[in-house]
Amino acid sequence: xxxxTFKDRLIQIVGKENVDDSKAGRLVYSYDATPQFxxxxxxxxxxxxxxxxxxxxxxxxxxKVPIVPRGSGTNLCAGTCPTExxxxxxxxxxxxxxxxxxxxxxxxxxxGIITLDMIHAVEEKGLFYPPDPSSMKIxxxxxxxxxxxxxxxxxxxxxxxxxxxxxxxxxxNGDIIRTGGKLAxxxxxxxxxxxxxxxxxxxxxxxxxTLKLIPMPETKKTMLxxxxxxxxxxxxxxxxIANKIIPTTLEFLDQxxxxxxxxxxxxxxxxxxxxxxxxEQDGSPEVVNRDMxxxxxxxxxxxxxxxxxxxxxxxxDALRTARRVALSALARLKPTTILxxxxxxxxxxxKMVRAINEIAEKYRVNISTFGHAGxxxxxxxxxxxxxxxxxxxxxxxxxxxxxxxxxxxxxxxTGEHGVGVMKAPYxxxxxxxxxxxxxxxxxxxFDPLNIMNPGKVFxxxxxxxxxxxx
Amino acid sequence: xxxxTFKDRLIQIVGKENVDDSKAGRLVYSYDATPQFxxxxxxxxxxxxxxxxxxxxxxxxxxKVPIVPRGSGTNLCAGTCPTExxxxxxxxxxxxxxxxxxxxxxxxxxxGIITLDMIHAVEEKGLFYPPDPSSMKIxxxxxxxxxxxxxxxxxxxxxxxxxxxxxxxxxxNGDIIRTGGKLAxxxxxxxxxxxxxxxxxxxxxxxxxTLKLIPMPETKKTMLxxxxxxxxxxxxxxxxIANKIIPTTLEFLDQxxxxxxxxxxxxxxxxxxxxxxxxEQDGSPEVVNRDMxxxxxxxxxxxxxxxxxxxxxxxxDALRTARRVALSALARLKPTTILxxxxxxxxxxxKMVRAINEIAEKYRVNISTFGHAGxxxxxxxxxxxxxxxxxxxxxxxxxxxxxxxxxxxxxxxTGEHGVGVMKAPYxxxxxxxxxxxxxxxxxxxFDPLNIMNPGKVFxxxxxxxxxxxx
Numbered sequence: 001x002x003x004x005t006f007k008d009r010l011i012q013i014v015g016k017e018n019v020d021d022s023k024a025g026r027l028v029y030s031y032d033a034t035p036q037f038x039x040x041x042x043x044x045x046x047x048x049x050x051x052x053x054x055x056x057x058x059x060x061x062x063x064k065v066p067i068v069p070r071g072s073g074t075n076l077c078a079g080t081c082p083t084e085x086x087x088x089x090x091x092x093x094x095x096x097x098x099x100x101x102x103x104x105x106x107x108x109x110x111x112g113i114i115t116l117d118m119i120h121a122v123e124e125k126g127l128f129y130p131p132d133p134s135s136m137k138i139x140x141x142x143x144x145x146x147x148x149x150x151x152x153x154x155x156x157x158x159x160x161x162x163x164x165x166x167x168x169x170x171x172x173n174g175d176i177i178r179t180g181g182k183l184a185x186x187x188x189x190x191x192x193x194x195x196x197x198x199x200x201x202x203x204x205x206x207x208x209x210t211l212k213l214i215p216m217p218e219t220k221k222t223m224l225x226x227x228x229x230x231x232x233x234x235x236x237x238x239x240x241i242a243n244k245i246i247p248t249t250l251e252f253l254d255q256x257x258x259x260x261x262x263x264x265x266x267x268x269x270x271x272x273x274x275x276x277x278x279x280e281q282d283g284s285p286e287v288v289n290r291d292m293x294x295x296x297x298x299x300x301x302x303x304x305x306x307x308x309x310x311x312x313x314x315x316x317d318a319l320r321t322a323r324r325v326a327l328s329a330l331a332r333l334k335p336t337t338i339l340x341x342x343x344x345x346x347x348x349x350x351k352m353v354r355a356i357n358e359i360a361e362k363y364r365v366n367i368s369t370f371g372h373a374g375x376x377x378x379x380x381x382x383x384x385x386x387x388x389x390x391x392x393x394x395x396x397x398x399x400x401x402x403x404x405x406x407x408x409x410x411x412x413x414t415g416e417h418g419v420g421v422m423k424a425p426y427x428x429x430x431x432x433x434x435x436x437x438x439x440x441x442x443x444x445x446f447d448p449l450n451i452m453n454p455g456k457v458f459x460x461x462x463x464x465x466x467x468x469x470x
Numbered sequence: 471x472x473x474x475t476f477k478d479r480l481i482q483i484v485g486k487e488n489v490d491d492s493k494a495g496r497l498v499y500s501y502d503a504t505p506q507f508x509x510x511x512x513x514x515x516x517x518x519x520x521x522x523x524x525x526x527x528x529x530x531x532x533x534k535v536p537i538v539p540r541g542s543g544t545n546l547c548a549g550t551c552p553t554e555x556x557x558x559x560x561x562x563x564x565x566x567x568x569x570x571x572x573x574x575x576x577x578x579x580x581x582g583i584i585t586l587d588m589i590h591a592v593e594e595k596g597l598f599y600p601p602d603p604s605s606m607k608i609x610x611x612x613x614x615x616x617x618x619x620x621x622x623x624x625x626x627x628x629x630x631x632x633x634x635x636x637x638x639x640x641x642x643n644g645d646i647i648r649t650g651g652k653l654a655x656x657x658x659x660x661x662x663x664x665x666x667x668x669x670x671x672x673x674x675x676x677x678x679x680t681l682k683l684i685p686m687p688e689t690k691k692t693m694l695x696x697x698x699x700x701x702x703x704x705x706x707x708x709x710x711i712a713n714k715i716i717p718t719t720l721e722f723l724d725q726x727x728x729x730x731x732x733x734x735x736x737x738x739x740x741x742x743x744x745x746x747x748x749x750e751q752d753g754s755p756e757v758v759n760r761d762m763x764x765x766x767x768x769x770x771x772x773x774x775x776x777x778x779x780x781x782x783x784x785x786x787d788a789l790r791t792a793r794r795v796a797l798s799a800l801a802r803l804k805p806t807t808i809l810x811x812x813x814x815x816x817x818x819x820x821k822m823v824r825a826i827n828e829i830a831e832k833y834r835v836n837i838s839t840f841g842h843a844g845x846x847x848x849x850x851x852x853x854x855x856x857x858x859x860x861x862x863x864x865x866x867x868x869x870x871x872x873x874x875x876x877x878x879x880x881x882x883x884t885g886e887h888g889v890g891v892m893k894a895p896y897x898x899x900x901x902x903x904x905x906x907x908x909x910x911x912x913x914x915x916f917d918p919l920n921i922m923n924p925g926k927v928f929x930x931x932x933x934x935x936x937x938x939x940x
Contacts, residue, residue, distance in 0.1 A: 103712055103817040126714065150655045159655055161664075162632065175904035182815035184845035185620045185629055185885035187668050188893075188900045189927060190909050194631075194664035198657050215714030242573055244596065244685035286756040345652035347573040375654035415655035423658075430658045434645035438916065439660045445911035457659055 018046040029088040032073035041082035048093040050207040058174035069201040071143025074135035077420025083455040111142025127213040130157035148198030150416030155374035168208035172447040201453040217282035222316035223309040225299035226273040233275040234350030236302040249280035250374030257370040264329035267318040334383035342406035343415030346376040363398040377415035424459035488516040499558040502543035511552035518563040520677040528644035539671040541613025544605035547890025553925040581612025597683040600627035618668030620886030625844035638678035642917040671923040687752035692786035693779040695769035696743040703745040704820030706772040719750035720844030727840040734799035804853035812876035813885030816846040833868040847885035894929035
């Protein structure tokens with residue numbers, strides 16, 4: 001319980017209308033897009049500017065109240081679930097585009113802006129901001145930066161990290177710092193900018209960001225390749241890259257996902273094939289046409305049943321939508337959907353897809369797989385029901401084994417969703433005790449009171465490694 | 471003075487032939503490519519593997535002996551000058567390519583490999599490692615990573631940071647950790663990989679690195695644009711980017727640099743113009759031809775006197791060489807050459823070039839300027855003589871004012887050379903006290919005994935800001 005004094009002081013900082021400790025208000029921010037995690041915050045505050053954020057941080061620091069900065073709560077790692085109560089910080093007033101700089105190809109924004117709104121503003125200038133997390137219609141840029149969001153264009157264009165040039169940050173002690181600049185090159189000290197990207201709100205509060213833009217590619221083409229064999233699809237992915245083509249998008253959907261998507265979106269997807277690859281290339285027309293032809297030929301060589309090139313932007317958009325709605329479509333089928341993002345080097349995708357299917361069978365759980373095949377970032381998705389405790393236990397065992405397999409193949413426990421609460425027990429599998437210790441030392445050096453999004457990234461207890469019998 | 475016991479234990483770790491504390495041996499490693507900095511180390515050690523590095527680190531930690539990891543010493547910030555004595559760590563035995571992975575487009579190397587040797591090996595496979603610091607014939611990859619080296623292709627392709635996927639690191643406590651992987655996406659905890667890139671050997675010792683490769687562009691073209699007006703050259707740079715063309719290279723050389731280079735290399739450069747831009751584009755032939763035509767037209771619109779396209783790879787190579795030898799050519803003219811790399815947003819290049827010339831005049835010092843105009847990373851280069859104390863004082867005042875101007879224009883004190891000892895007193899100008907405090911906290915959390923390259927990045931005293939009269 002927070003004291004009345006704390007509440008009064010908070011109201012002094014942001015105004016009465018920007019503080020909410022009603023039960024209904026707190027309930028709204030007690031969970032995010034991650035199933036199975038809920039915890040009530042004590043109070044919600046919506047600061048109007050950086051100074052107010054700094055004052056809130058100082059107040060929370062003085063009173064040792066946890067702060068959970070929250071964008072739109074679309075993350076899938078319970079990263080914004082207020083597991084230790086405290087104050088949820090919203091950015092609904094800090095959602096402006098400060099500047100689009102067409103000479104330096106940058107945009108400067110406040111953290112609360114919705115990703116897609118920002119992308120539209122950028123595209124109006126003929127410019128391009130490539131990171132496109134599937135949640136971009138709802139997600140905020142502040143959330144994207146804190147989670148280092150990926151998306152469908154990561155293979156060619158990288159992830160959020162690759163576009164963050166400068167940050168304004170409120171540190172846990174209330175200091176306001178600025179990192180980086182509108183600069184392609186800056187080596188003045190440690191790279192605090194990238195340290196904060198993906199730090200999940202555990203090191204400080206990002207209050208402004210300058211992002212890199214690039215010229216909009218001239219043209220884009222989209223196609224589907226249909227396979228009766230999962231491994232043929234995976235082989236095609238490897239072969240495309242080995243042929244020195246880097247497409248914008250190289251997405252994989254398995255048959256259960258295809259059926260769910262078609263049932264949901266009715267876009268005429270083939271549902272009688274075992275897997276499809278959604279392939280896109282952008283750039284100059286000559287390069288796009290040549291690359292698309294080459295990729296189609298490679299898929300056919302690798303036993304694709306057919307290759308369908310979208311004939312219009314509408315058709316292309318329908319195909320992209322098919323991929324983007326995969327999660328929503330699957331989520332309709334069962335009360336609980338658990339989406340994971342074990343990631344492997346792209347050469348290991350065939351092995352990983354095979355392992356996921358074997359593990360699902362072993363634990364008798366229902367797992368569909370789709371994801372960013374081109375960058376090895378798969379989303380095995382389990383349809384289940386949290387009320388079935390016995391099944392949920394098998395689901396957790398299955399995912400633990402999936403994480404173990406990903407690491408065994410040189411991969412990671414999370415490619416783009418973050419660690420949060422959900423993956424924290426597995427982090428040691430990837431980093432070892434020594435790596436965790438190094439990260440904890442960084443956390444302690446920034447936030448000795450542990451008030452910044454406590455309980456995230458670092459687990460109280462690590463899971464034991466599953467003994468995989470080979 | 472190190473004890474005999476320390477020396478004996480070091481010999482036990484790496485063998486007698488890999489330890490040198492002779493005066494001649496120590497003298498060799500008492501300085502690097504940075505003028506005006508020299509300091510004797512106590513001993514030199516050349517470990518043969520990661521285990522030996524870890525054992526050395528543990529020994530130095532126990533005995534509180536500073537460790538200065540050193541590649542080829544080509545840095546320009548006195549980053550490898552052993553200012554506090556101690557042990558210089560060489561990587562001459564750890565210079566192998568461990569693997570080129572053509573399926574995942576990665577190369578894994580030991581830190582001691584020479585950058586250009588690695589690039590040649592990569593190019594033999596039809597692949598491309600873009601970062602190309604001017605020192606690449608001599609520099610090592612370990613040094614490049616520790617300094618986050620840039621180069622001539624930074625505008626289009628980014629810097630070393632953008633290509634480091636995974637590291638093996640020996641921490642100051644002797645722990646060996648592995649960060650990242652052959653993964654385009656990995657958000658398992660804080661981004662230790664990028665924190666170590668550019669950390670100048672102050673946080674740990676990098677013993678292995680996996681770097682991202684990309685397909686080799688199909689073709690490349692090179693041209694020179696000649697200007698009688700510095701600002702017309704700068705305007706052309708801005709206009710090219712504003713026209714949504716991102717060339718591979720967009721380099722600037724002023725007249726004094728041109729004269730020095732031509733005198734040195736005799737390649738037929740025009741010396742009767744005030745400035746040239748060296749422009750390159752790579753990619754598919756159609757795109758390259760179109761972009762080159764557009765860029766030539768823009769330069770001519772902006773009053774370029776002439777545009778000369780290289781007609782052969784030999785001609786192109788001569789032009790690139792002109793830029794690459796700029797420092798060596800200038801260095802011949804006077805006993806001491808001080809090369810700086812104040813960096814500004816590219817929209818501010820014209821203002822920055824003008825300010826550099828005004829400052830040079832004000833302090834009556836001889837400054838030539840060349841550099842990476844496309845990314846705002848300029849190299850004002852002062853020809854002087856360290857023996858002339860009075861002049862050196864004016865040179866230092868001039869550079870302080872140049873740094874101040876760069877920051878005023880939204881830039882930074884160093885774009886690609888690093889902070890080291892040389893720029894440490896100015897770091898606070900860029901980061902503020904609060905930013906420095908955050909970085910020092912990171913340093914203390916990794917290296918509480920301050921044995922890792924001590925005296926670098928953080929200065930004992932900060933310089934006062936120059937009062938610029940406007």
